[in-house]
Amino acid sequence: MSSEKLKPLEASDPKKVGGYRLLARLGAGGMGRVYLGRSKGGRPVAVKVIHPYLAEDAQFRRRFNAEVAAARRVGGIHTVQVVDARADADPPWLVTEYIAGPSLHEAVGEHGAFSAAALAGLGAGLAEGLMAIHERGVVHRDLKPGNVLLAQDGPRIIDFGIARALDATSQTTRTSVVGTPGFMSPEQLRGREVGPASDVFCLAAVLAFAATGRRPFGEGPLEALGYRVVNEEPDLTGVPEPLLPLIASGLEKDPQDRPGLDVFLERCSALAEGGDAPLPEPVSTMIATRVAETEVLAPPPQDAPGNGRQFPPLGRMKLPMAAAAVVGVLLVAFAAWALGDDGNAPATSKAIATVQQTPASPTPSPQPSETASATDSPTPIPTPDPTRKAFEKISAGDCLDAYKRPSGEWSRSKPRAVGCGRSDAYLKVLKVVDDSSECIRHGADLDGELRWSYGEDANEIALCVQRQFRTGDCFLATKGENENSVTISNSDLMTSWPCGAGSAPEEYDYILRITAFTSGACPPGGRRVHWEVRGRTLCTRIV
Template identity: 40%
Template sequence: MGSITGHDDGGALRPLRADELHEIAGYRLLARIGEGGMGSVYLSRTRGNQPVALKVIRREYAGDAEFRRRFQQEVRAAKQVRGYHLVPVVDHDAEGEQPWLATAYVPGLPLDEVLAVHGPLPLPAALQLTGCVARALDAVHAAAVVHRDLKPGNILLGADGPWVIDFGIARAAEATRLTRTGGFVGTPQFMSPEQGTGTEPTTASDVFSLGLIAAVAATGRHPYGDGAALTVATQIANTAQRPPDLSGYPEGLRPVLERCLAADPAARPTAAEVAELCERASGRAPRAFDGWLPAAVATAIAGRADHVRQLVAGAPQDAQPAPAAAMPPHPATYVPTQAPGGGFVHAAPTQAATAPPAAPLAPVGATPPWRRRAPLAAGVAVALAVVAGTAWALSGGDGGSGAEAASGPSTGGTPAHSGSKQAAQGAGGQSSGAAKAPAPAYEAVFTDRPLAIAPPGTGTLITVDLDAPKVSPQGDVSDHDAELTYMSQWMNFKKATAKSRASTPEECRRAVDASPLPAELGDAALIDQGVLAKDDVLCTVTSKGNLAMFKITEVTPTGQPYSPPGYSGLLTLWKQSS
């Protein structure tokens, strides 16, 4: 059994059957991506022509109130996580007739499919993959979230690095399948000893699972042997008495495995320490992804990405979500999310809309033993059930700021001005007789200095210090000094930032105080809605207490899915006169 990420569709997108849904919540379904134990996954697209994956939960779960509660809870938890190599949620509905989850579609191949078709990765690539996934887990753990179901099928390999996916559904299933049928949710071959013995998993449990993945990715061999699922799970649970023999693994990988697979959770390294170990051992910069994968794998990824583009571009014009007003309530600061595709639910599809179904890739040998499915007795399944949970750890905001962003793109000034002005007049106007405080005087530090914020590549963090001014594509500006950070998934304002109707310092400061923008703008706001446009004037009070004004003179789209634009403009900085 598994989460919604079933691996039964053999490699190609499937045309929709006549008896299937063809639309949900305004999203037109273009093709079936895959099907798993939790439901079906379909390809759709946004109004901005960005491909998305819609996961529609099975009716048997939809009818369970506890599942719905958990589902909503886990999606909310996922939106608190930020980090490299994590794919965030786009949209969801836990209240409708059938719950669903919409995620961005990142082209890539799931690791289990790569290993089955192309064999193990070269050691440098396996170490780089492990290090990047460890960085993703570090961000998850920093938000006090445990992934709980890390496995090769939940790691996508893309041209721009690996992506960790599939959060937020399996744990919701924990409340239904396990308690009612004694079923098993999760992948026993990649569980931790704690999960095998029924102990609540911790961040150290994810690190253990990552160690197992590293071993399999580099060699195709599981440290606990090639037995059936129950056999391997039992050996993992008993690792304190019978630790695995790691002597046959490559020398550069062995120290990572020895530390990650320690029986005592307290003896395992943190995810951040694993990342550092792997970065040193791989000999590659952590985000140097040029040529990081074998040529055959890179070619397969590129082919699937091309097929997705053809399919989405060839869809009829009405195959788009309905206007926002007609859609169910959801956070409007959309951010790209999870990446299914291709034969396995999370790989990229392999065919265009008008092409005949692509033949599934032929495996290069027998199915790896760790991928075999063996029936588990209900009693044993319950004993191992703690492996079921997956706490969604993807990106995206939750709360008021997102709702404000969705109310519609701003085209200049912000609607909160008039209300704030009236309130100010009522407080200190006609009848109070109180003297108004003098307006602060401002002195220019510099005026109209050119500043360019390039489109962020996937996995790149751009940080901006407006006082310096400095734009760092390596994220070198500290959190203390940065007023803005920019990734391929969102733009984050560290300080209150607003659009001003005029270019005077007084009006600029009033805008910041009265009507700041949401703290985060996701891809949909930046790409589809064009919330930041040419001639917009952005104002903020910097980390050093100065007043900064950035007038956008050019917006540079990339034309690539999920790739937000670059912004060029003129920066003016004022300080208050003494």
């Protein structure tokens, strides 16, 4: 949940909620105040305590309980997990995992707009998170920069589904619209049915904010912003050209005119340097600072397995030297705050005092061995190969979120397993072998199978992969021997391309939409093309 700047608890703040000890203030929102807490096992958590005026509404409590149950079902990446809640408490409260990083609103406010690569990485992560939310039948309804947290391994979406409980309360009076001005969809402002397409609009508005540092529909009171959202075009000046058409289409007034989240994921992933686009350096510094602050206030229990550590130690984080120095200075100031003005350290701050007051023991200089030769050198330690490790994690039966780009390269630099039921599970691994030639099926003209290998000769590791055909997906094809014919290869079947892109990329002539993968007849309509693949009929039509 929200990871704003830590502030000390005030006299009016509770010291404990449920079984969670409160350590500091994180911020406040439309539903309540948020605290940094610590579980009985020593894990840092975010604790949201609901506003008293909402707690008095019985309908809100019932809806809050239902929405918490729905949110608990969401298990995708790029989301923050609900770990505990009590709708019948006085006041109600909600506990989620804690992400030690700034909100997108805070990061852009302090350090400005994102680069094109960082923006694409943000878009891919948020699209993936929203897809996980929608797959559980939950619509976020209030995606905004303040509900996006930035961690070193990708963004996190918070408060998904909970906004609907608040919406139910407001509808009893019909005097307000739940959401954030400038990031709500037109249908939400009009009080119409809100579905997944509404979250697409919010996603596009959030990306426009990250790209420009301002709201796409300007500033002002709710009424003025609502009118602009419903009737006027957004100001997208400054949005990077590669992402401008995508963001503009996401802000269409009619929900049916907006692309799906799969289109956002594919386009952004392709532009995000294989999904590894870095955050701006100042934002990485903010994250490292929050991680270190959290470890000071909520140190992992010493007797926990693996020391119970949720975040990597500061020394292990990928942080430039200058940024690490800044973090060190900030931690000294943070320690002074934690100790208090009178110098008396509270229980959560004694570790700081001990660390700062105990001088580090000097490291003895290594002495030359009496028997070592002047030419002796230490045995080099092999450097771990992250790509090979990624390949070694994959097993037969896994599904991968990778596809062939028009250039022939895979969309990811390293394979990553995802749930086979997801819309971006493009490949299924048939087997893992040490010789890529074992993946070739001799005599099969078109089987939708290929190999993805790493290393050579004795060090080779290969994944024999098979394309998963889903109705509605699109891939690329070329013209055959005459103008009216279409031809594809196994490599073409591995491609993926947005169905609404309008035209095929260079070296390709057609975009084909899958209409069925069946043992029976293909559905009618459009310019149809079909092939025999793996003993079944792959039905497509030209987009």
